[in-house]
Amino acid sequence: xxxxxxxxxxxxxxxxxxxxxxxxxxxxxxxxxxxxxxxxxxxxxxxxxxxxxxxxxxxxxxxxxxxxxxxxxxxxxxxxxxxxxxxxxxxxxxxxxxxxxxxxxxxxxxxxxxxxxxxxxxxxxxxxxxxxxxxxxxxxxxxxxxxxxxxxxxxxxxxxxxxxxxxxxxxxxxxxxxxxxxxxxxxxxxxxxxxxxxxxxxxxxxxxxxxxxxxxxxxxxxxxxxxxxxxxxxxxxxxxxxxxxxxxxxxxxxxxxxxxxxxxxxxxxxxxxxxxxxxxxxxxxxxxxxxxxxxxxxxxxxxxxxxxxxxxxxxxxxxxxxxxxxxxxxxxxxxxxxxxxxxxxxxxxxxxxxxxxxxxxxxxxxxxxxxxxxxxxxxxxxxxxxxxxxxxxxxxxxxxxxxxxxxxxxxxxxxxxxxxxxxxxxxxxxxxxxxxxxxxxxxxxxxxxxxxxxxxxxxxxxxxxxxxxxxxxxxxxxxxxxxxxxxxxxxxxxxxxxxxxxxxxxxxxxxxxxxxxxxxxxxxxxxxxxxxxxxxxxxxx
Numbered sequence: 001x002x003x004x005x006x007x008x009x010x011x012x013x014x015x016x017x018x019x020x021x022x023x024x025x026x027x028x029x030x031x032x033x034x035x036x037x038x039x040x041x042x043x044x045x046x047x048x049x050x051x052x053x054x055x056x057x058x059x060x061x062x063x064x065x066x067x068x069x070x071x072x073x074x075x076x077x078x079x080x081x082x083x084x085x086x087x088x089x090x091x092x093x094x095x096x097x098x099x100x101x102x103x104x105x106x107x108x109x110x111x112x113x114x115x116x117x118x119x120x121x122x123x124x125x126x127x128x129x130x131x132x133x134x135x136x137x138x139x140x141x142x143x144x145x146x147x148x149x150x151x152x153x154x155x156x157x158x159x160x161x162x163x164x165x166x167x168x169x170x171x172x173x174x175x176x177x178x179x180x181x182x183x184x185x186x187x188x189x190x191x192x193x194x195x196x197x198x199x200x201x202x203x204x205x206x207x208x209x210x211x212x213x214x215x216x217x218x219x220x221x222x223x224x225x226x227x228x229x230x231x232x233x234x235x236x237x238x239x240x241x242x243x244x245x246x247x248x249x250x251x252x253x254x255x256x257x258x259x260x261x262x263x264x265x266x267x268x269x270x271x272x273x274x275x276x277x278x279x280x281x282x283x284x285x286x287x288x289x290x291x292x293x294x295x296x297x298x299x300x301x302x303x304x305x306x307x308x309x310x311x312x313x314x315x316x317x318x319x320x321x322x323x324x325x326x327x328x329x330x331x332x333x334x335x336x337x338x339x340x341x342x343x344x345x346x347x348x349x350x351x352x353x354x355x356x357x358x359x360x361x362x363x364x365x366x367x368x369x370x371x372x373x374x375x376x377x378x379x380x381x382x383x384x385x386x387x388x389x390x391x392x393x394x395x396x397x398x399x400x401x402x403x404x405x406x407x408x409x410x411x412x413x414x415x416x417x418x419x420x421x422x423x424x425x426x427x428x429x430x431x432x433x434x435x436x437x438x439x440x441x442x443x444x445x446x447x448x449x450x451x452x453x454x455x456x457x458x459x460x461x462x463x464x465x466x467x468x469x470x471x472x473x474x475x476x477x478x479x480x481x482x483x484x485x486x487x488x489x490x491x492x493x494x495x496x497x498x499x500x501x502x503x504x505x506x507x508x509x510x511x512x513x514x515x516x517x518x519x520x521x522x523x524x525x526x527x528x529x530x531x532x533x534x535x536x537x538x539x540x541x
């Protein structure tokens with residue numbers, strides 16, 4: 001092809017030569033897209049909500065870095081590679097005045113996703129079968145763009161198009177989220193992908209899922225063999241552990257992560273440069289400990305700071321080298337906002353005062369603390385509900401009357417807990433209303449949402465997310481039966497009477513002894529769960 005172009009240039013037709021090359025490149029990308037489309041239609045995975053992509057999380061991160069993101073209430077949201085829509089359907093449920101658009105190559109997944117949405121009665125979300133390469137300025141602008149689990153798994157031309165969309169189709173104060181695999185961590189994992197792809201060559205005629213099971217068995221045999229040889233078993237122990245992680249992963253994840261034609265990890269500095277080239281400014285990582293080093297032990301902090309030499313990109317790159325990072329969740333905005341982004345790890349007290357916080361479950365905060373402020377913050381966290389800085393102050397005043405609060409220490413502790421992922425933070429509150437007789441109800445959209453997933457096999461395609469887009473488990477027919485009784489204001493007594501006439505809840509102990517849960521106990525469990533999910537709304541006076 002290059003020789004042909006050169007010959008044409010000699011006779012004055014270089015433009016035609018470039019057109020031929022461009023056409024062939026385009027056809028090549030289209031062929032690659034067909035392969036990707038087929039693999040995702042052959043091996044379907046449940047489209048789950050992902051907390052890191054919650055609009056509330058993205059907005060809070062942007063605020064922390066000194067930006068002014070759009071309010072969630074009427075935000076315009078785009079997800080690239082949306083599958084069945086499971087990552088944005090829950091968010092559309094909780095923000096009925098916002099608008100959500102999802103696109104995906106898979107016609108079957110888009111069709112099913114739209115059927116689920118129609119069953120739920122949601123009118124503020126639409127899924128489109130569309131190629132990312134076909135998006136242009138006419139597609140409109142969005143306040144939040146989500147690209148989760150796509151960027152590393154597509155051809156380079158699509159990678160660059162995604163980053164271009166994160167600039168050209170982003171509103172003036174918009175925030176984009178892009179996740180991707182990274183080196184050096186994936187240097188360690190690539191050898192297992194290569195083993196599986198090598199083994200796969202003998203079974204290429206098999207469907208993707210069968211090839212996945214076959215190559216997982218090959219990988220297991222490799223690990224077992226390493227463990228048998230005492231000469232290498234100790235040296236190879238980390239390999240055996242990594243292989244076990246692959247083997248224990250869901251088959252659909254392994255299929256797309258290890259057997260897809262594309263899985264192109266990059267170093268974070270390479271990603272940032274590519275984003276800059278497309279007009280984007282890098283904000284930071286959703287997982288803040290990858291963008292902040294102030295939480296690290298002093299000697300480690302000082303060494304990374306010395307290596308980085310006041311270069312924020314180098315700081316994050318050296319962090320990745322040291323901690324072997326294999327996955328990142330980067331936030332982007334338009335390049336014109338680059339000078340507004342706070343990169344010195346000094347977070348505004350005003351911002352911290354405006355944010356909302358909630359404890360992350362099972363994060364192992366020490367219970368033997370002696371610092372009064374640390375103890376007070378932990379006690380507020382242990383309530384398990386959303387709180388603010390003012391809630392901490394009020395708690396200290398109640399518990400320790402006359403205690404002089406050093407607010408700098410409160411803010412410093414909060415920031416530390418956020419960075420090390422002991423605390424979630426959100427830009428806006430979502431009210432959790434407790435049940436009161438004849439004063440609350442559940443809007444129909446929540447009931448239709450749960451009904452679609454529980455009764456209409458929606459659980460085969462999407463997961464359930466809460467107001468912060470966190471996956472919710474153990475929501476079943478019993479839960480659905482109870483919430484159906486609350487579409488209008490009612491009383492505990494009325495709900496309990498209907499339950500007594502219609503349902504019996506049976507559970508079993510760990511040693512498989514069955515027992516009946518009293519309906520009164522079960523009702524209180526459900527009412528608390530409904531409150532935490534934010535389903536209950538107060539009737540208007």
